[in-house]
Amino acid sequence: MIQNWKRWxxxxxxxxxxxxxxxxxxxxxxxxxxxxxxxxxxxxxxxPEYGVALEPNESRFVRHYADLWQGQFTTNSLGLRGIExxxxxxxxxxxxxxxxxxxxxVSDEDTFCSKLGESEQNGLTYQSLNLGVxxxxxxxxxKRLKDMSGKIDNIQTVLFFISPNDFTMPDxxxxxxxxxxxxxxxxxENDPVWKxxxxxxxxxxxxxxxxxxxxxxxEQTKVKFAQTKYLxxxxxxLLTSSPLVYLRETFILPIKQQRCEExxxxxxxxxxxxxxxxCSDSPVDPNSLEPLPETTTRAxxxxxxxxxxxxxxxxxxxxxxxxxxxxxxxxxxxxxxxxYAIRAKKYLDSKGIKTLDILPYTDxxxxxxxxxxxKTKKAGIQDYYIPGDGHLTKLGNLWxxxxxxEALKEIK
Numbered sequence: 001m002i003q004n005w006k007r008w009x010x011x012x013x014x015x016x017x018x019x020x021x022x023x024x025x026x027x028x029x030x031x032x033x034x035x036x037x038x039x040x041x042x043x044x045x046x047x048p049e050y051g052v053a054l055e056p057n058e059s060r061f062v063r064h065y066a067d068l069w070q071g072q073f074t075t076n077s078l079g080l081r082g083i084e085x086x087x088x089x090x091x092x093x094x095x096x097x098x099x100x101x102x103x104x105x106v107s108d109e110d111t112f113c114s115k116l117g118e119s120e121q122n123g124l125t126y127q128s129l130n131l132g133v134x135x136x137x138x139x140x141x142x143k144r145l146k147d148m149s150g151k152i153d154n155i156q157t158v159l160f161f162i163s164p165n166d167f168t169m170p171d172x173x174x175x176x177x178x179x180x181x182x183x184x185x186x187x188x189e190n191d192p193v194w195k196x197x198x199x200x201x202x203x204x205x206x207x208x209x210x211x212x213x214x215x216x217x218x219e220q221t222k223v224k225f226a227q228t229k230y231l232x233x234x235x236x237x238l239l240t241s242s243p244l245v246y247l248r249e250t251f252i253l254p255i256k257q258q259r260c261e262e263x264x265x266x267x268x269x270x271x272x273x274x275x276x277x278x279c280s281d282s283p284v285d286p287n288s289l290e291p292l293p294e295t296t297t298r299a300x301x302x303x304x305x306x307x308x309x310x311x312x313x314x315x316x317x318x319x320x321x322x323x324x325x326x327x328x329x330x331x332x333x334x335x336x337x338x339x340y341a342i343r344a345k346k347y348l349d350s351k352g353i354k355t356l357d358i359l360p361y362t363d364x365x366x367x368x369x370x371x372x373x374x375k376t377k378k379a380g381i382q383d384y385y386i387p388g389d390g391h392l393t394k395l396g397n398l399w400x401x402x403x404x405x406e407a408l409k410e411i412k
Contacts, residue, residue, distance in 0.1 A: 039062045060073050081130040094159070101132030111130060149306065315354070316344065317404065
């Protein structure tokens, strides 16, 4: 009997010791495949009002797991990107939005919001502050703005950057269970059980490297399964409806040949590699698009009301975040992905709010000279966006700051 108890006791002790050992191994080895996710996790903190915020007084050098970018990521005492603290009494220009605004892809001083602080608007020199946090939808942005409006004085202008991820999602991603941020907010906004579970898993994965690794593995397995399921369904449908097309696209790979004399030729706009972009000759009819979801319009209304209450200028910004839209623009054509901007602008126009459209400023992108790894080259569209990531490069943030600064001069 005693031996059985000893055996069960050893088994019970084995699992905690094994988990503790794995935790120590992960912390000591800090594998490159997980280091990026760990650093990003520790930059964030749980917030009871809007779920996730940035951890105050944090400083980390973040390197993307696929070496797509690297940079210094610092937060001030309010949990805002950048080391600079709000200067009492000085006019403030704040940037509000998701990861593009927060500045994934570059160091603190290279974000476009930081660079906007180097310019003057209407004869005033502003201090620019970055309120952006990754994965925020429209409602999260409103809650973030409301919170920070009580902590930062003399806010004069709020630049709210509208993201297509707020309320649109391609069908192939939706089929994989990936929803727009505003839809996610609508699902969980009044669900205390989900919120409590989210807080528990957030705090535990922040404390434990092992739990975070297990959560990542689980989520990536779910995505891979959904992707496989979607591809199998799509291939089955194509095979059933057009077997000859299926055979051609599956087994016959076209060989693209490049002539030697084309290697150093600069084409503007530069072709987009590995993307089959469809452009149309005419813009999308706003009346043919679905209206914005209720969660989105409610968030917009709340931000407009807050701006009137606080007395600052609320400026929604349409900063092109989809490379296909930019490419079609440079051909003098249009891309259907720009529909999100049309939908948002239509609603905001109905509320008497002027939007800042930065798409026309993409005409200045192609052919701009810049230095990369000590060499001067001419920029194509893809030099402004991190490949496969969608965030702005250092050059992209510089262009964005210049373009937004110019566009702001038109607003009185």
